[in-house]
Amino acid sequence: MSAGARIWALHLAALALLAAGGVLLPAYHLTNFAKVMVLATYAMGYNIAFGYTGLLSLGHALFFGAGLYGAGMLVQHAGAAAGPAAIAGLLAGGAMAGVVGLLALRTQGVAFMIVTLMFAQAGYLTILYNTAWTRGDEGIVIAREARVLLGFDLSADLPRYFAAFALFAAGLVLKLWLVRSPSGRVMIALRENEERSRMLGYDPYARKLAALVISGLYAGAAGAAYGLLFGYVGASLASTQYSILPLLWVLLGGAGTVLGPFVGALLMFYLIDYSSAVTTASLLVVGVALVLLVLFAPKGILGTLRERWLKWLP
Amino acid sequence: MTSRLIGKTPNRRSVLGGMAAGAGALALPTFFPGYTHAQSAEPIRLGFQLHRTGIGASYGRWYERTATAALNVLNEAGGINGRPVEILFEDDGTDPARGAEVFGKLATQSNCDLVFGALFSHVVIGTAPRAAEMKVPYLVCSEGHHVASGMLNRWTLQPGITDVKSQVQGMAPFVTQNLGKKVTMIFPDFAFGHDHRDYFTAACAAQGGEVIAQIAIPPTETSFTRYFPQIPAETEVIYHVMVGPAVLTFVKELGEFYGSGARPQLFGFIDSLEAVDIASPGLEFLEGSHFWEAHPRYKQADASEHEVFYRNAVGVDDNGASVTDPADVATYAHMFSVWETLFVIKAGMEAAGYQGPADRQKLVEAIEAMTAFAESREHPQGDKTFNGKTHQAFGHQNISQVQGGKLIRVHRTSLEDGYYPDEVDYTTQSF
Secondary structure, three states: OOHHHHHHHHHHHHHHHHHHHHHHOOHHHHHHHHHHHHHHHHHHHHHHHHHHOOOOOOOHHHHHHHHHHHHHHHHHHHOOOHHHHHHHHHHHHHHHHHHHHHHHOOOOHHHHHHHHHHHHHHHHHHHHHOHHHHOOOOOEEOOHHHOEEOOEEOOOHHHHHHHHHHHHHHHHHHHHHHHHOHHHHHHHHHHHOHHHHHHOOOOHHHHHHHHHHHHHHHHHHHHHHHHHHHOEEOHHHHOOHHHHHHHHHHHHHOOOOOOHHHHHHHHHHHHHHHHHHHOOOHHHHHHHHHHHHHHHOOOHHHHHHHHHOOOOOO | OHHHHOOOOOOHHHHHHHHHHHHHHHHOHHHOHHHHHHHHOOOEEEEEEEOOOOOOHHHHHHHHHHHHHHHHHHHHOOOEOOEOEEEEEEEOOOOHHHHHHHHHHHHHHOOOOEEEOOOOHHHHHHHHHHHHHHOOOEEOOOOOOOOOOOOOOOOEEEEEEEOHHHHHHHHHHHHHHHHOOEEEEEEEOOHHHHHHHHHHHHHHHHOOOEEEEEEEEOOOOOOOHHHHHHOOOOOOEEEEOOOOOOHHHHHHHHHHHHOOOOOOEEEEEHHHHOOOOOOOOOOHHHOOOEEEEOOOOOOOOOOOHHHHHHHHHHOEOOOOEEOOEEEEEOOHHHHHHHHHHHHHHHHHHHHHOOOOHHHHHHHHHHHHOOOEEOOOOOOOOOOEEEEOOOOEEEEOOEEEEEEOOEEEEEEEOOOHHHOOOOOOOHHHOOO
């Protein structure tokens, strides 16, 4: 089997397993997996910027929030249907990433982290203050009647699961294609050595901006899906925590791996779910897990697998 | 007869006949009251969405104690419909996303009949859609207006505490008639503060008063001195509802701003100082000021027998602190809602003849049919009315004054003070 066939076989098998999960998983885990797939889509987008292009952003909550509120407010205030709202969320995430990127990409490294963090904080406070539109920290509920897409009731367990699956599958396939394409190679080249890439004739600013916009589109789509699938749009989902979380998911699963964000999001979700049942220090458990990861598998789970055994893993 | 049975070997026909008789007997439980009892004695399992960690942890600690104390009283009195009751607590981290997950976990993994107990509005709003999706009753103790505003759904009810719109409306006459008519509001610049801003401004105007300045404090602020010069000199009353860890700094700096000179009257919501000792250093400035309390923290001279029973059962001393640790001050103004909600659940389940999850809709309908709760052990905060259409309870509110470092009640509103026109009729919505 060629390397390409093996790669596609692995990822399609992962998708097949998830599709089967829609039939096999019990109700509680069905909803959990739907949420994990939406959040993993967000993390996949983050991975395009961070894992593949080397852009360590601390402001992705702004893009996720743009998608969340782009869709949610359109439904709430304009009575839009789920389909147009989802598209609006997708575009809002991409547009916000484009605007932030135009300014923030003039900086690098730590400065880029801080600038993106400040943009995200400004976005969060904008949501918090404008209660007439956003209901601030309380957030808004998306009415069930509006959560219908192509005739499917997204508030029901199974349609929600498969809507999340469709989003995740599309994101995964697109990402796999992207990172194996010439453009993807340039992204990796930028991450490894920006000056050498420039010397080879690539425009780092334009390439990084494109990567950030694609990352923003993923975040926007995930944000919109979160609102429509789970019925809640709130400021806490656009807080700094939601900039840090995709970074942790990606680090846990493996930065610069296609499936890593899903693995990281899934493990982190259940780590919190199970540890919170036995201790109030569930975040300490997560912290210890991350410390152990840094000590023994600094490239994340799939990153370590790739380093030691599966050299072909994208 | 005994001798005739001894040595008698059962044949195939008699064994099959016996098995059939046994199966028939099992299918007819009325002949076997023991079996019926075993079924009906299955505990009712109530899920509790607990703010054990996160920003609501100080409330969560006391909500858990209150729920546990109420559960003991409930079970000692025979449970619900003669069945014992269990409460399963799950930490939601005071986070709306986690709140919805915890709700699902309680309903599906722990097989709870319903979920109750959440206080923070964003957790309630983030969780309510899940309640409707799963068709599981969700009884909140949040005091937010989101239930009565029509924002939520038929499965979400608030029978244990008055909502903030009603609270503020009930307070306004006292403020304008006793403290002053020119009011400056200082509030946190997010939804909680905005609710106070909007509801009080309207209620104050209705009473002939006027809000002459609205000073919104950003939630990220840790020092407040630069905002105080914005308070107009003609201010007669400062209405403050600051919350969060910076509230002690707020009061201290306000005291420093006015010094020992004349100052406007102060009126605040105890939310600012729940779980905080009024006698804390730096709070001396509050002496003589007024606070809203749904339930007076300090045991009042005219405390009812029900209030005394409740206070003892939860383990709170006369000063509103834990009987085992005077430094552990209760969230007393709010936590009665957990106690009262549990007894509304009992009344609702018994009225609905609740047997199991199939009767969840009947339970909601039974609670919707309720109209009033008399002051009693079950409702120690006082009598209340319940509006089944808006799913909202309305109770008396208390205004207390800080006197000698203690909160002494000086006014109690009537139920009618807090009424406002219905904004929703949930009973017309489908399940």
